[in-house]
Amino acid sequence: MVVLRREIGDVLRDARQRQGRTLREVSSAARVSLGYLSEVERGQKEASSELLASICEALDVPMSLVLREVSDRIAVAEGLAIPDTIPADFVAGLLARGGDARPWPGRGVTTEDAELQPVG
Secondary structure (H helix, E strand, C coil): CCCHHHHHHHHHHHHHHHCCCCHHHHHHHHCCCHHHHHHHHCCCCCCCHHHHHHHHHHHCCCHHHHHHHHHHHHHHHCCCCCCCEECHHHHHHHHHCCCCCCCCCCCCCCHHHCCCEECC
16 A cells, blocks of 8 residues: 655655755754654655645755655556656646746746656
C-alpha cells in the first residue's frame, strides 16, 4: 500500500541529497527541528502544508514540483502511465487567463509554443 507521507519524505530526502545538503542545514533553513525533519523524510510524520512549504523553500524547490514527483511515484505504484507533457488545451487555458504556464521559473511554454511540451 502506498503511504503519502512516505512518498513525500522520499522526494524531500532525494532533493536534499541531490543538493549535497545535510539534515541540519535544511532543518535550520526551514526553521524546523532536526528530529522532526528526519521523521518527515522517513515518512514517520505527516508534514502540514505550512511545514512542507517551509521545507520546499529551504530546498529552493517549488512545492508544485515536489507534489508532482509524489503524484508520479504514486501513479507508478498504482500501475498508471505517467504523461511527460502538458496538454496544449491546459496551457492555452492558463495563457488565456493571463497565467504563467511555466511549472517553475525558467522552464515551460510561451504563447508561441503552446503545444505539448515536455516537463522535466
